[in-house]
Every structure is written in structure tokens, then in C-alpha cells.
Amino acid sequence: MSGSRSQSSGLRVQPAAFGAVPTGARLERILRSPHFANGAFVNPEAARLVPSRGVALEMAKGYFRKDERVRRAPAGLIPVHSTTLADLARPPASGLRITWMGHSSVLAEIDGHRVLLDPVWGERCSPFPFAGPKRLHPAPLPLAALGPVDVVVISHDHYDHLDMPTIKALAGTDTVFAVPLGVGAHLEHWGVSEGRIRELDWNEATKVGGLTLTATPARHFCGRGLRNAQQTLWASWVVAGDEHRIYHSGDTGYFRGFQDIGAEHGPFDITMIQIGAYSEFWPDIHMTPEEGLQTHLDLQGGGTGGVLLPIHWATFNLAMHSWAEPGERSLWAAHEAGVTLATPRPGEPFEPRNTPPADPWWRSVARRPADGWTAWPPVGEQLDLVAES
16 A cells, blocks of 8 residues: 655655655545545535635734734743653553643543554644744653553644654554544655554544544545645544543534534543634634534533543644633633533643643733733632632
8 A cells, every 4th residue: 555656746856744645555445435526535514625815815914913923822931741651651540541742642541552642743833844833832751751652543634733753753663553544645655564554434443452443524624745635534533442432623623523423432531622723714624612612512412521621722823813712712611511621731641530620721821811811710619619628
């Protein structure tokens, strides 16, 4: 299943980070997919992928305004938890432990297995080491310090989810890679052997040890090179062990299919939901925090059970909202809905069964809003806590 053919473009030499286009048996599988039509993968619900020229120009103007740039970054150093191998060597008491490494990268220790989702340890989410969005905080610990990983799960091939330096570092290990259709071409191009790649269409599943990993639909898009848009699939993922079930959204806009995923695979002990890099300019492919909260409810069958972990924020500057806004809006959306929200600092392990109370840690390093922060916990709850103590 070779995926090493050069991408066709006007460039004579392609950057290695562009990856490779699917060919051979891999391409034949793509062509047979019910989600591939007229030369491209299609979304479960129609989605506008590219803003109009006028909208794009207006967006560019805002992106380069000095006052806008300032608010999109923290005012101080992001507090990264110093995770160590010793911290992760102790088995979770409940059988499930989650460590958010920043952005969409998560280490899930579930029922005796270790799953690494969308690992990005590189300094920039870009094909070039000298340009593109740069990390706002360091990785909580070196990739080599994680210890053995049973399976790496990739949601799609965008640079902030599929990182060539990280994949190359993992290529020399024994880990299995679970990826959507077509993404295996990139992995093989970077040194991962074909036998370690499990490539899935939506609603297909694979077994790795005692885990079942299922690729589920998402509403997004793909592409790394100059002319390979919509040639690889994007997905959300369900990981089910003997006792626990978790969900990782990857990147997605809101769509009604979350209810179907919840009915088929839920409820979940924890959902990891994209709530950052949203914009009015691309409302169909990234969710707002309020849409992320609704997604959690849909996945839980309308109930408020399970834990919601906001992902896809704090690490890279990818949109025009303020740096702290995704965390702050998620905090209040979950509070109003009565949903348990996990707010760990990057690298801070926690067990969903014993999720600590939500803590808006970002306020200590964010630029203070003109009208200040709304009191947290809400004033009435502060009085309740005092009375209980």
C-alpha cells in the first residue's frame, strides 16, 4: 500500500511535511468509500469550507491589527504542569486517566492500555520550521518520556493534528496507528511500516489489545499539500475498553450526527471536544464552546453525565478570538447546563471519576477584560462553600 508518490504541483521539490497522496490499494479503498464522491470526501452535512474573497480580505485586515494580535496571546507564561514518567507509571485507581498535553493532544490511559490522540510535539503547526503558528507553551514533557504507547490515533491530516516530527519520532516504536482513510499514505512516507497502520472509514472499527477503536463522522475537511484537498478522510473517534468509553472529536463543526454517535456508542466517561479556533468566517467546520457543550449533551443521549474536556485551544493561535475566550465560555456553558467540566492545565493528569472542581487557571495569565472577570465560583455558590466548611 505505497503512498510515496510525489504530489503533483508546480513545485519541483515538495517539502517532506506535505506527506504523500494515496495510491494503489489505498486509493482503491478510497474510491469505494460511500463518503467519497466526484473526486473528494464529503461531509455528513453540507459545510462551507472557504470564505468568500471579500470576507477573507476583511478577516486578513483584522488578523494583522496590533490590538487584535495582542488579545490573541496570553499576557504571561502559561502554567504547564510538570508531568513526569513517574506520575504516569502509577496505574490509575479508577482504570481511566486523562492527560491533556495542549491543543488536541491527549494521553488516555484506559483499562490497562495507553492511547495517544492527535499528538503534536512540534514547535509549529506548519510544513516549514521557520514559519506558521508557533507554540504558546512548551510540551509538558518530552515525547520520549511518555513511555510505551499502545496506539496513536489521528483525527485528520491538518498540521495541528498530524505533526511530521512527532510521527517520525514514533515511527521507531512498536505502537499501532489508527487513522482515517488515506492518512496512512503520509505515515508510510515518514517511515511508519504498513503493518502498523489501521486505516478506517467512518463507522469502521479495529481492535488493538482489549480496546475497540471506531472512526466516527465529523464535519470538517483535510489537506496538507498544494493540490490534495479532500483526498483523505477526517474523523472523530470512539475508544472503548472493558470498563470505560471515551470520545475525541478531532476538528468538527456541529451537526446532528452527534446524536447518532451517542446512541450507537455512548454514553461516555469523558468527551474531548473541540471548542477553540472558531470564527464567524468558518462556522461549519469548527465549533464554538456552546456548540461543544451541546455536542457533549448529544453524545450523552441528552443527559448531563460524563465529563467534558475542552480541547483545541490555548496552545496555538489559529483564530481571531481572544486567547482565554474558549476556556471562559466553556466554563459558563457547562455551569449553566449542569455538566462536569474538566479544566486541567496542560500536562496535568486527572481521573474523570474524580474530576477536580473547574478552575479558570487561564485568568492568571490572560489579559484582563475591560469590565473584569465574572466571579468564579458564582457568588451564591461561594456562600454555599463557606457554609459547608
